[in-house]
Amino acid sequence: MTDAGVGEREGAGVPVAKDAAGGPRWRLCGSDGGARGVGEVHHIGLVAALVLLAVVGLVTEPDNFATSGNIVGILALAATIGVITVGQTFVIIGGGIDLSVGAVMALASVWATTVATQSYGPGVMALCAVLVGTGAGVLSGLLISYGRLVPFIATLAMLVAARGLAQRMSDRRTQLVRPENDAIEKLSTTKVLGLPLVVYIFAAVAVAGWVLLNRTTFGRRTFAVGGNPEAARLAGIDVRRHTLLLYALSGFCCGIAAIIIMARTTTGSSTHGDLYELDAIAAVIIGGTLLTGGRGTVAGSILGVLVFTLITNLFILNGLQTSDQLIAKGVIIVIAVLLQRRGLRSPT
């Protein structure tokens, strides 16, 4: 071995010591998601965006924006898409994508409001919505994990088929929740501490999602499956079964979202949730989750949903056109992803 070789290899070892000295700096990243520091940085940006949007609201519509009615409206609006986004976050961190979320939610709402289902009462309606959603997710998951279909294609097929089945079941008519089943509607009208119950459902799903992702082996393995499937396999994780469970979870969330939309609109319809898949994916992305999998946070996705909902709200309050609103959302997605790329590059 030459002297030069030794010198160079010793040089390669130095960073270990340096990094150790730099430990305290790293600890600033916080305790929870500390391991996933990029997301943390991202959250600050999203919170700043929320504050900025709120200031815009206060300035442009001082009389209407800060009313309790408007705030509750924003949260209720965010609840449906928010619940779906939690499931989508898991799928994307696990290296997949679920395009079928909006259609599956519509199918669940239609199935739960058929005459037959409604005759069993509100409890069975809710159970039906959750089972239909989960069942659709399991089917997509089977096609992807054991049928080896690309997630994009399998869930695209599910999107089209679920929408079609919903139309056939409902005859393309909007199905009303019958008056004797008004317990469903009460989820939206009953308020606890000024907030409707659907907002608590949203909060419960978000918290449960956070716990599942950050405090359980399931969450841990989701990062592994999405970040490095081969390493996950070598570590003894059943990658296929895990992938199946991720889509089942997404479908489950769609079922919960169907209950919320039934509560808010008192209807089941094949037109519910149109293009929700795009909103959900966009919220996940601007929340700092990598579309390639392996990194991401539930909190970021929730913040992403809130940013989008707030924009919608501001545009409506100011009487601006939906087209402008869509342009604004598009710009935000691009800016968020550009920032995300910078954030990823800097630590290395």
Place this chain on the structure above:
Amino acid sequence: MGPSEPSPLLRMRGIVKRFPGVRALDGVDLDVQAGEVHCLLGQNGAGKSTLIKVLAGAHQPDAGEIAIGGEPVRFAGPTAAMRAGVATIYQELDLVDGLSVAENIFLGHEKATLGFTRRGDAERAARELLGRLGHGEIPPRREAGRLPAAGKQVVSMARALSHDARIIVMDEPSAALAHDEVANLFRIIRELTAAGVAVVYISHRLEEIREIGDRVTVLKDGRTVAVGLPASTPTDDIVALMTGRDVEYVFPERPEAGDGPEVLRVEGLALPGAFEDVSFSVRAGEIVGLAGLVGSGRSEILETVYGARRPARGRVLVDGRPVRPGDTGAAVRHGMGMAPEERKSQALLMNETVAGNVTVAGMRRYAAFGWLNRRRELADVRRQIAALDIRPPDPRRPVATLSGGNQQKVVLARWLLDDADLRVLILDEPTRGVDVGARAELYAVIRELAGRGIAVLLVSSEVPEVLGLADRVLVVREGRVVHSGDARALDEGAVLNMIMEGSAL
């Protein structure tokens, strides 16, 4: 401990593993005693990695028996192998970048109650394991992707230790380590073996094997050629075992050393972390070969010359004119062509026909106002098919149906469409996946191209190939050119010695 020991801890007999088109393992035997360091040696492609994946349960063998502690075992998957007490430290692929150090160590066997992770426990245990490895300073919560290579290696070790394994397999553990880190690794290995753990150690550095190893098993072309030799076996004997070949290579005649003009000149090229201070030149009609191990920097050198990577220092000149660094378009305009290592993913459009693949880079020649002149295109492709003897000689055939050797010729044909333009041809592993029989033909084609006045630069893992085909050989080790000279003055053993441990022999 000697081979006469009655019952080895690990016994593998007649292991066969086939992949489509290849017998990666063709009857491998391995005996490992408790408390010994058993070294596995062999050239690239000898089957070491496949063997340890079989042992780790990541591949299922097609034939053969494995017994641990005298009990026959069959591993359905990696979990089964871990349960049987086999832990493996892979060279790569091992860690999930997005997870923390502690999370990586316990991935797949998390410390958890009813599915809820006990993070405090895991971090404490991780800190203890890291401390035992002499690296207590690595924070268990640090994201694994942010650790330097040596740090990742330590985390992989900690992961193996966390399994309480009876057999620990280490695939080139020292490759990413600095000198004093290697000493630390050996200290850990000695602690493990003293506690009765068996270590299967893979390394290319013979000096290390002599320092830490007890016995050596040598693999060649998927077979065991020596089982359980003492580690003190002279280097020459080991190298002879690794290099003796069943296959005869047929190389074309070398023309008398010409004094063609210098075409490619590389001056002080450096890419930190991959290679340093590389300078050489290639004349018209000359073939220069780079020999080195995977990871020595040889492929990075080729890619940097071609502009696929941007060097930190140095420059590349073609016919005396500097080429814009880090720009493959500029490289092509200066007359460079590259046949990359991963033919199927980096060079060929697998769904296209032979003709489509040959003309993809030069389509402008057949286009007028966006319309392709198919007849002229096919005529040119036919000419290339005839010149390179691509079989079957049908330009409309899907390239996926061709053999490896003929696919490689299709890649070469692409650069020869306009042969007046091609000045430098860069070949990365040109015969990978090519049948032994078809290789001779490919060698002849490469020599013929050089004969047209093209400067050829090639890399191959197969030392005899570099020696037989090239006029001059550069030996690369750990990112440096350690030898440069006439290929006729070298033999395989000498080159292997140089690429493995330099002049220390």
